[in-house]
Amino acid sequence: MSARPSRPRVLAIAGSDPSGGAGIQADLKSIAAFGGYGMAAITALTAQNTRAVDGVHAPPAEFVADQLRAVSDDIAVDAVKIGMLFSAPIVEVVADWVRRTRPAVVVLDPVMISTSGHRLLDAAAERAVLELASAAHLITPNLDELAALVGAPRAASWSDALDQGRRLSRQTGARVVVKGGHLAGPSAPDALVDGDDVYEVPGERVESRNTHGTGCSLSAALATVRADGATWEDGLVRVKAWLTAAIREGERLWVGSGNGPIDHLHALDPRTSADRENGSWARSAWDRGAAVRADILAVAFVRGMADGSLHRDHWAEYLRQDAHYLAGYGRVLRRLAELAPTTDDRAFWAASAEGADLEVERLHRRIVGEDVGMPAPVTVGYLDHLERTAARGDYAETVAAVLPCFTVYADLGRRFAPIERAGHPYAEWLDAYGDPQFLHTSVLAESVASRVADSASHEQRRAMERAHDVSLIWERDFFDEAWRGTEVSSAYTATDPGHVG
The missing domain is CATH 1.20.910.10 (Heme oxygenase-like)
Structure with missing residues (x-):
């Protein structure tokens, strides 16, 4: 038997999307796209498609704890990606598990506010997510979530977003990915912020309706490449290039009539686009x-x-x-x-x-x-x-x-x-x-x-x-x-x- 596993073992903790574009489904595809072995602990079941979310059903927090215990009691976990946590009790269960098991890589996608601006958690759950952020190695908020985590208005410029990223990094001790895709302009940069240090990755803006699940996918992919040995900086470069191509390729899937998914597995085509x-x-x-x-x-x-x-x-x-x-x-x-x-x-x-x-x-x-x-x-x-x-x-x-x-x-x-x-x-x-x-x-x-x-x-x-x-x-x-x-x-x-x- 090899002394080192052939694939990083990555656990995604998030909600489920039956349409396949976001949540656990997007996480597992992203992990697979970067050669990882994906596992999943479900925090919520949703009824949604590319047009809307019609309902959410969350299991008891104790059952989420059972899922986490069942995985980690049997399998070595190389990295964890945390997404939608739904309620304060579930956040606390996940935070307790992270602090006890101390995974080598913890990436938190703080799913608090949708890209359309709707708050997805109550005030107690938001406070619990902020506490959980201090146990993460990397945080990947959208601009609204970044603003909420530092208690500021939504950033209107790239420099404002970077300032908020520095504040969140200093506040939590974690690195922060600041995402510029929702700002106006022809470019879509991202940046890795570590305290006062900023590593920017330039990017082109892809005009597409196929952006459902991009935040989930980015965080799961970053957890995987980091567990596979990449630095955070080089991991962001690689994942950003993959995500840009996945957005561009999404239209070829012909999935849904609303905001469609990205093509997570575009690179598996024997001849990519x-x-x-x-x-x-x-x-x-x-x-x-x-x-x-x-x-x-x-x-x-x-x-x-x-x-x-x-x-x-x-x-x-x-x-x-x-x-x-x-x-x-x-x-x-x-x-x-x-x-x-x-x-x-x-x-x-x-x-x-x-x-x-x-x-x-x-x-x-x-x-x-x-x-x-x-x-x-x-x-x-x-x-x-x-x-x-x-x-x-x-x-x-x-x-x-x-x-x-x-x-x-x-x-x-x-x-x-x-x-x-x-x-x-x-x-x-x-x-x-x-x-x-x-x-x-x-x-x-x-x-x-x-x-x-x-x-x-x-x-x-x-x-x-x-x-x-x-x-x-x-x-x-x-x-x-x-x-x-x-x-x-x-x-x-x-x-x-x-x-x-």
């Missing part, structure tokens, strides 16, 4: 990483390299670390050549490995010489991730892991190649990014990844997505490392993709 529309697994992976790519463009190192203002010390540190990285990266590419199932693929990866070696000699050694010092923590972490992936011997997963090293730099080349070169201190480097041969090689790498994904099993595709997304995060941190020197960014976590989520 992004694949169908773009004809490319690689392109859908690129789109899924939009928030991390935005972070890359915002890193001071990247901005300074593009406009020429980057200090030479930061540049030299980047070159030293990149020399270490390319040496290890070349080894991984040679391993890919060994794993490749076709002659063409073997030739492609072998040529790419040779190109990495030549790049070190052509630009790195000439500028910084032989003394490149020691590899910094992020450099070690990124290479460890790639080498661990390659050591597992799965061709598809390893292809996905190396892909961001092609696509990220090709994107920078396309963005910055047209700039005025006269007197630009980093023109030679930007030219290397934007070189037509390198851009063509990047397209070929995307083609290989998409072709491999088309014939991969569902489990392999999931492993590919994980390996790709983790590499993209390391790419961001690699640039940031050169700017911040030996200081490691907050995203530096366990390097094994199986522990990142």
